[in-house]
Amino acid sequence: RIFCSNSHIRVVIGAPTHTSMCHRQARIKQSSTSRSHLLYCPTFYIVYVMNQTVEIVPDTITPGQPIVRTAVGVLVPKDQPIKREFARLADNPNVKMGHAYVNPIPAEAALGGRFLSRYEYPGIPRRKRTADEISAHEHNDDWRVQSTYTNIYGQLLCSYIGWNSTAAFVQNNQNFIRENRNVMRISNARDTYLRSIQRDPEATDMMKRSTRKWLLMNRSLLNTPHHLFWLYEDLSYYHTKIQQVHDLPPLMYFCFRDVLVMPPNFKYTLFNVVEERSMDTILAAKSNKSVDELQKSIKRKRADALDTACENPDQCQCNTIWNILYAPTRSTACRTRYMAQNGDGSLDMTGFNISDSRIVIECSDACGCSSKCPRRRCQRGQSKMLVAAYENEAIEFCLRTTEHIRQGEFIIEYCGVVMNGNAGTRRDESYDVELNLICPGHVINSAAIGNLSRFMAHACEPNAVLIETHSRIKEEDPLVPRVSVYAIRDIAAGEKVEISYYQAEQLKSKDGIPCK
Numbered sequence: 001r002i003f004c005s006n007s008h009i010r011v012v013i014g015a016p017t018h019t020s021m022c023h024r025q026a027r028i029k030q031s032s033t034s035r036s037h038l039l040y041c042p043t044f045y046i047v048y049v050m051n052q053t054v055e056i057v058p059d060t061i062t063p064g065q066p067i068v069r070t071a072v073g074v075l076v077p078k079d080q081p082i083k084r085e086f087a088r089l090a091d092n093p094n095v096k097m098g099h100a101y102v103n104p105i106p107a108e109a110a111l112g113g114r115f116l117s118r119y120e121y122p123g124i125p126r127r128k129r130t131a132d133e134i135s136a137h138e139h140n141d142d143w144r145v146q147s148t149y150t151n152i153y154g155q156l157l158c159s160y161i162g163w164n165s166t167a168a169f170v171q172n173n174q175n176f177i178r179e180n181r182n183v184m185r186i187s188n189a190r191d192t193y194l195r196s197i198q199r200d201p202e203a204t205d206m207m208k209r210s211t212r213k214w215l216l217m218n219r220s221l222l223n224t225p226h227h228l229f230w231l232y233e234d235l236s237y238y239h240t241k242i243q244q245v246h247d248l249p250p251l252m253y254f255c256f257r258d259v260l261v262m263p264p265n266f267k268y269t270l271f272n273v274v275e276e277r278s279m280d281t282i283l284a285a286k287s288n289k290s291v292d293e294l295q296k297s298i299k300r301k302r303a304d305a306l307d308t309a310c311e312n313p314d315q316c317q318c319n320t321i322w323n324i325l326y327a328p329t330r331s332t333a334c335r336t337r338y339m340a341q342n343g344d345g346s347l348d349m350t351g352f353n354i355s356d357s358r359i360v361i362e363c364s365d366a367c368g369c370s371s372k373c374p375r376r377r378c379q380r381g382q383s384k385m386l387v388a389a390y391e392n393e394a395i396e397f398c399l400r401t402t403e404h405i406r407q408g409e410f411i412i413e414y415c416g417v418v419m420n421g422n423a424g425t426r427r428d429e430s431y432d433v434e435l436n437l438i439c440p441g442h443v444i445n446s447a448a449i450g451n452l453s454r455f456m457a458h459a460c461e462p463n464a465v466l467i468e469t470h471s472r473i474k475e476e477d478p479l480v481p482r483v484s485v486y487a488i489r490d491i492a493a494g495e496k497v498e499i500s501y502y503q504a505e506q507l508k509s510k511d512g513i514p515c516k
């Protein structure tokens with residue numbers, strides 16, 4: 001691993017203008033510690049876990065049952081009773097409390113066979129069945145398709161959940177395609193992206209050679225179940241499964257090198273996980289008050305000067321929240337910018353200045369709008385298929401889009417663990433995003449638990465930006481800090497999604513990752 005020469009990288013999400021308060025920045029600190037294990041989080045917030053037996057797990061689909069999407073996980077320390085202040089949270093179906101966040105191995109993959117993988121990754125089965133075990137299971141119905149590939153003869157090859165690569169089969173009947181439409185859709189999306197790399201004039205010969213490994217499956221790969229290729233395949237599959245619960249697109253991990261490097265190892269989450277100490281701060285914060293409470297306690301004029309893109313503008317409370325909590329007053333030197341949504345949920349980027357402090361405010365049940373409201377964009381989550389691809393020894397993995405993204409479009413939420421940003425907390429700080437407005441002094445750290453946003457690389461001329469987002473579905477949910485990633489210019493399919501880890505002044509001082 002090659003690290004950059006300086007020890008601190010800072011990622012700015014707020015807009016530091018005048019006060020020291022404003023100067024808190026999202027910070028990425030380089031560290032020489034090895035990469036920690038990650039989890040995947042979807043959309044909302046998390047708290048702590050109590051004892052070893054209590055776990056926060058990502059949501060799964062139970063046939064016939066409605067999907068409850070967890071909004072927050074709360075991690076509570078072991079051997080301590082749940083605090084009284086959290087009692088109300090325990091009744092909220094959007095909040096899960098536990099001592100640890102885990103990515104469990106789905107039941108259909110946990111069958112177990114003779115093959116033991118060399119690698120241990122959260123939520124990925126190590127034990128699988130082999131081709132030798134087929135006869136014992138031939139007539140059982142536990143053959144569910146994981147993914148499909150085309151082999152060098154143009155035949156459709158199918159790999160099965162819980163079986164290693166030696167048990168992959170050629171499938172050539174139309175029924176198979178009809179019955180596995182979803183799997184076929186994901187495999188086709190993967191191949192479309194891989195073909196675009198084959199055509200890319202900037203792709204190196206090594207990338208093209210390696211891309212063919214994914215496009216045209218060969219016998220030697222099938223016969224090497226310990227090949228890292230299969231670990232990439234599993235990570236893509238099991239993390240995509242978590243995405244699907246939240247109706248989010250598939251994701252993929254790639255390494256376009258002759259010799260593959262180890263894929264990233266972390267727990268995948270689609271909601272933020274909050275440490276107990278930070279949950280105390282969150283619950284006590286003014287931003288956590290409901291709109292009604294805010295209006296009663298703070299005698300400030302209701303905002304009506306701003307337009308709202310809410311589908312129910314007469315009842316929309318977002319501008320009131322802005323006015324009471326974030327709008328600059330004569331006594332605040334810190335000028336936070338109101339980021340207005342357009343009717344399609346994208347942000348109005350007119351006059352956007354990357355140095356400005358900025359916030360997006362989203363609707364809750366108090367606004368009386370539906371989940372399709374333009375002012376609930378972060379709540380709906382990612383819509384474009386993104387991939388984490390290994391770039392080089394310096395950057396390692398970065399985030400790329402497989403689809404065109406327009407300026408102002410929401411890309412993804414930055415998910416991870418909400419924790420106190422002081423130096424005492426043990427973590428890899430290079431995955432910190434520092435919060436300025438909603439929970440100052442805290443960070444969202446995605447080193448151990450996060451989603452694809454953790455792979456965004458630094459660029460001196462970024463195409464995306466982090467924006468703190470005041471968002472909860474119900475006023476009774478805790479207002480856990482959230483950070484959205486929006487495009488600040490059009491991003492073409494295949495491009496990297498990059499943010500600036502630094503403020504303008506730091507870029508000039510050449511502190512941190514150099515601009516190339």
Ligand SMILES: C[S@@+](CC[C@H](N)C(=O)[O-])C[C@H]1O[C@@H](n2cnc3c(N)ncnc32)[C@H](O)[C@@H]1O
Pocket residue numbers: 002003004009028029030031264394395396397398430431454455456457458459513
């Ligand atoms: C938040 S992580 C990004 C994901 C990381 N690349 C990975 O593979 O997990 C930040 C780290 O990525 C690397 N990085 C990001 N952008 C870079 C750039 N433009 N040049 C060199 N290294 C970069 C640095 O090691 C930095 O500490």
